[in-house]
Amino acid sequence: MCNEEPVLAVKDLKTYFYCKDRVVKAVNGVSIDVHKGRITAIIGGSGSGKSVMSLSILNLIDKPGRIVDGQVLLHGRDIRKLSDKELRRIRGRQIAMIFQEPTCALNPVVKVKKHMYEAVHIHDKSARMNDLMDGFRKTLLRVGLSEPDRVLESYPFELSGGMCQRVMVAMGLVTNAEVLIADEPTSSLDLTTQAAILEELVRLKETGMAVILITHDLGVVAQTADDMYVIKDGIIVERGTVREVFANPKNEYTKFLMEPILIHN
Amino acid sequence: MLKSIIRKFFQKRSAVLGLIVALLMVFIGIFAEQVAPHDAYAVDISQKLLDPSAEYPLGTDQLGRCILSRLILGTRTSLFSAIIVTVIILLIGVPLGIIAGYVGGITDNIIMRMADVASTFPSSLLALAIVGIFGPSLRNLILVFIFLWWAPFARMVRGQVMKIKEMEYVLAAVAAGDSRFRIIVRHILPNTISSIIVYATLRIAAVIVHIASFSFIGLGSQPPTADWGVMLNDGRQFITSHPLMLVWPGVVIAVVVLAFNALGEGLNDAMTPTSEEGAVVKETGAVNV
Numbered sequence: 001m002c003n004e005e006p007v008l009a010v011k012d013l014k015t016y017f018y019c020k021d022r023v024v025k026a027v028n029g030v031s032i033d034v035h036k037g038r039i040t041a042i043i044g045g046s047g048s049g050k051s052v053m054s055l056s057i058l059n060l061i062d063k064p065g066r067i068v069d070g071q072v073l074l075h076g077r078d079i080r081k082l083s084d085k086e087l088r089r090i091r092g093r094q095i096a097m098i099f100q101e102p103t104c105a106l107n108p109v110v111k112v113k114k115h116m117y118e119a120v121h122i123h124d125k126s127a128r129m130n131d132l133m134d135g136f137r138k139t140l141l142r143v144g145l146s147e148p149d150r151v152l153e154s155y156p157f158e159l160s161g162g163m164c165q166r167v168m169v170a171m172g173l174v175t176n177a178e179v180l181i182a183d184e185p186t187s188s189l190d191l192t193t194q195a196a197i198l199e200e201l202v203r204l205k206e207t208g209m210a211v212i213l214i215t216h217d218l219g220v221v222a223q224t225a226d227d228m229y230v231i232k233d234g235i236i237v238e239r240g241t242v243r244e245v246f247a248n249p250k251n252e253y254t255k256f257l258m259e260p261i262l263i264h265n
Numbered sequence: 266m267l268k269s270i271i272r273k274f275f276q277k278r279s280a281v282l283g284l285i286v287a288l289l290m291v292f293i294g295i296f297a298e299q300v301a302p303h304d305a306y307a308v309d310i311s312q313k314l315l316d317p318s319a320e321y322p323l324g325t326d327q328l329g330r331c332i333l334s335r336l337i338l339g340t341r342t343s344l345f346s347a348i349i350v351t352v353i354i355l356l357i358g359v360p361l362g363i364i365a366g367y368v369g370g371i372t373d374n375i376i377m378r379m380a381d382v383a384s385t386f387p388s389s390l391l392a393l394a395i396v397g398i399f400g401p402s403l404r405n406l407i408l409v410f411i412f413l414w415w416a417p418f419a420r421m422v423r424g425q426v427m428k429i430k431e432m433e434y435v436l437a438a439v440a441a442g443d444s445r446f447r448i449i450v451r452h453i454l455p456n457t458i459s460s461i462i463v464y465a466t467l468r469i470a471a472v473i474v475h476i477a478s479f480s481f482i483g484l485g486s487q488p489p490t491a492d493w494g495v496m497l498n499d500g501r502q503f504i505t506s507h508p509l510m511l512v513w514p515g516v517v518i519a520v521v522v523l524a525f526n527a528l529g530e531g532l533n534d535a536m537t538p539t540s541e542e543g544a545v546v547k548e549t550g551a552v553n554v
Contacts, residue, residue, distance in 0.1 A: 058440050092441035099440075104433035109455040122442060 005076075006033035007210045008057070008095070008179050013070035015049075015056045015234075026052040026065070028234035033227075034179060039201060039211040041225035041242070043218060043257065049234035050214050051100060054181045057212075058091055074179075092122045096177035098168050100184045100214075105168060106156035112167050113152040119171040132174075139170045142200055144193040162189050169197050173204060180204065181212045186220060198224045218257055222246060230254045273535040280531020286524035291348075294340035303331035305338040305491045314507050323513050326499055328489075332510065336517050338491035344521065346403060347472035350410045351465050358415040359461060362422025363449060367430055376419065383416035392479060401484040403476070403492075410472060421464060425457040459536035466529035470522045477518050493518050 015027040027049045034040045044050040056067050059080060071078045079090055096119070099105035106115055113129065116136050120127045133152070140148035143166040156164055169185050182201065186194040202224055205211050213225055221228055221242060228245055230238040230253060238251040249255045274280055293300055302322070312329035315321055323332040365376040392409045399405050429435065430453065438448050479485035480494025488495050493514045500511035 060436060060440055088442045088444060090442070091439070092443075097437070097440045099433055099437050101433045105437045107434040107438075107452050107456070110451075119441070 004035055006073075007036050007075065008034040008212075009071075009073040009076075010034075010053070010057060011071040011073065013053065013056055013072065014068045015052050015061055015065060016068050017065045019064060025234050027056060029070070030231065030234065030236050032229050032236070032239075034210045034212055035227070036178075036210050037205055037208050038226040039205050039213050039224050041213045041215060041221040041228040042231055043215060043221055043228060044231035045216055045257075048231050050216075050231050051183055052234075053231070054097070054183050054212065054214055057181065058095060058097060059087060092119075092175070092177070094177055095179045095181065096172060096175040098172040098180070098182040098185050100187065106164055108155060108157045110155070111152070112154055112156065112159075115156075115167065116152070116171055116174055119175045123176045135174065136170070139173050140166070142196070143170050143173070144196045145170075162193070165189060166193065166197070169200065173200055177209070179210045179212065181214070183214045184216075185213070186215075186217075194220070195223075230257065270535045274531055277531050277534060279527040280535070283524040283527030283529075283531060286520060287528050290340055290344055290521055290524070293337055294344050297338045297341050301331070301334035301337040303334045305330060305334040306489060307331075314503065314510075317509070324507075324509055326496070326510055327503065332496070332513055335491040335496060336493070336513060339493045339496060339514070339517075342403065342486055342490060342492040343473055343476060343494070343518075344469075346407055346476055347469045350407055350414070350472045351469050353411050354415040354418055354468070355461065355465055357411070358418025359422050361415070362419035363426050363453065363457075365419065366423035366426025367445070367449060367453065369427075373423070377423070380416035380419050383413050384420075386413055388413050388475070392475075393484065396479075396484045401487065403480070403486045403490075406476060406479050406485045410475065414468070414472075418461075418464065418468075421460060422457055425460055426453055429453050429456050459532075463529050463533040463536065466525055466532060470525035470529070473518065473522055473525070477514075 010030060010032045013027055013030045014025070017024040017026055030049070030053055032040065032042070042050045042053065052061070052065070055061055057072050059067065059072075061067055067080065070080075072080055074090065074094060079087060082090070106112075113133070113136060116139075117127070117129050117132060120132055136152055137148040140151055145151050145163060145166050151159065151163065151167065156167070159167065165185065165188055169182070172180050172182060172185070185201070186197050189197065198220060201211055201213065205226075213220070215221060225242050228238075228240065228242050229236050230245075230251065232253045238245060238249065238254045245254065246258070249258055274284075307330060309325075309329035312321075312325050313327055315325040315329075317324045321331050321333070323336070326332055326335070361376050361380075365373040388410070391413065392406060395409045396402070396405050435448060435452055438452050443451065476485055477492075477494035477497065480492045481497045483498060486492035486495050488499070496514040497511060497518075500507070500514065503510050
C-alpha cells in the first residue's frame with residue numbers, strides 16, 4: 001500500500017448500537033488509511049458495517065447508535081474531538097459524501113440546480129449560480145444525463161431513482177472536498193452508466209482527491225480502486241492494494257466474495 | 266412545483282371561488298368605511314326595520330342602522346379577529362412544534378404535555394368560564410382561542426418534523442455541514458409549509474364560527490359593535506316580523522366559512538400529490554364546523 005501520510009486515517013473505530021436488550025456492534029475496531037489521489041474501496045456484504053463506518057467518519061451516527069471508541073484523523077487531527085461548529089466546517093468542505101439512497105437524499109422541494117449550487121457554495125462563498133450553470137450542464141452530461149437543462153430545472157421527485165443517483169454523483173463531482181465518501185454510488189444504475197460514473201471517480205482522484213468507494217461489487221473495485229478493505233461483521237478481514245488482494249486473497253470471506261468473478265473468468 | 270400547485274388549484278372551481286370570496290372579504294374588511302353606503306353606527310329611529318330599498322339595499326335594523334353597512338363593518342371584527350387568532354396560533358404553534366419534533370427528548374415531552382393540557386379543555390366551556398370571570402368581550406374570547414388552539418398546530422407540525430428529520434436529505438444536509446437552524450429553515454419548514462397553510466385556512470373558518478356564536482349568545486363582541494354574531498342576536502327578536510334581519514348575517518357567515526373551507530380543501534388537494542403531507546391534515550380532523 002501507499003507509504004505516504006494518509007489524508008484521512010480511521011483508527012480502531014467502534015460504533016455500537018444500543019438496542020433494548022442487546023448491543024449491536026456494527027463497526028468493531030476498524031482501521032483504514034485513505035490517501036490523496038487514490039481510490040480506497042470498502043467492500044462488504046449487506047449489513048457488514050460499511051455504511052455505518054462511513055457515517056461514523058463524519059460523526060453522523062444518531063441514537064441509539066454511538067461511536068464508543070477510536071479516532072478519525074484528518075491530516076492527523078482527530079475530528080471526533082472537535083466542537084460541533086468545527087465539525088460542521090469539515091463536513092461538506094473537507095469531507096463530502098454521496099449518499100446511498102438517491103431518491104431520499106435530495107430534498108424534494110429544492111431544485112437540482114440549487115442542490116448543486118449549494119454543494120459548490122459551501123466552499124466558495126463568492127460562487128454565483130449563473131456562472132456555474134455551464135459547468136453543471138457539463139457535469140450532468142458526464143454522468144450520463146442527456147438533458148442537463150431539464151434536469152437542472154427539475155425537482156428531485158420529478159426524476160427517476162437512477163437519475164437522482166447521478167445527480168448525487170454530480171454533486172459529489174462539483175464539490176472541492178479533499179475526501180469524497182461515495183456510498184454505493186452506482187447501485188441502481190445500468191452497466192453503461194455505471195462505467196461512466198466510475199470513470200468520473202477515477203478522473204476525480206487524478207485531480208488529487210481522496211475517494212472512499214463503498215460497495216459490495218468487486219467488479220467495481222477491480223475497475224477503479226487502488227486500495228481495498230474487505231469488511232465483514234464490522235471487522236476488516238483483508239486489506240491491501242487491489243492488485244495484491246486480487247492476485248492473492250488470504251481471507252476465506254474475500255475468496256468467497258471473489259468466487260463469482262473467478263468462475264466468470 | 267409552485268407552478269403545478271397553482272395550475273392544479275385553478276382547475277378546481279370551488280377552490281377558485283373560495284379564493285375569490287376570501288380575497289373579496291379581506292378587501293371589504295380593509296376598506297370597510299369606504300365601501301359601506303352608510304355609517305354603520307348611525308342610529309335613526311325613524312328609519313327602523315325598513316325593507317330592502319335602493320337607499321338601504323338590505324334594509325335597516327331595529328335602530329334604523331343600515332344592515333349592509335353593518336355587515337361590511339362586521340367583516341373587520343369577525344374575519345379580522347379570526348385571521349389574527351390564526352396568525353398568533355401559527356406563531357406559537359409552529360415554532361413549538363418544530364422544536365418539539367426536532368429536538369425531541371425532554372423538550373418534546375414538556376411541549377407536548379403543555380399541548381395536552383391545552384387540548385383537554387373543551388373550548389366552549391373554557392371560553393364560558395373565562396368570560397364569566399373577566400367579563401364578556403371579544404378580546405377575552407380571542408385570548409381563550411389562542412390559549413387552546415395553538416396545540417393542534419404544534420402537534421401537527423411536530424409530527425411532520427419528526428417524519429422529515431428522518432429523511433436522508435436531512436442527514437445529507439448535516440453531512441454537508443449545515444447548522445441546525447439552517448436545516449430547519451431550508452429543509453424542514455419548506456416541507457411542512459403546505460400542511461401549515463392548509464390547516465391555517467381551515468382554522469380561520471372555525472374561528473369565525475366560534476366568534477360569531479359567542480357574540481350571538483352575548484359573550485363575545487358587545488352591542489352596538491358591528492359584528493355578525495351580534496347582528497344575529499339583534500335579529501332574533503324580530504324573527505317573525507322581520508326574518509331578513511336574521512338571514513343576512515347568517516348568509517354572510519355561511520358564505521365566508523364555506524369560502525375558507527373550499528379554499529383550504531383546494532389548497533390541500535393541490536399540494537397533496539407531491540407527497541402525502543396533505544393526508545396528515547385530513548387525519549387531524551381538518552376543521553369541521
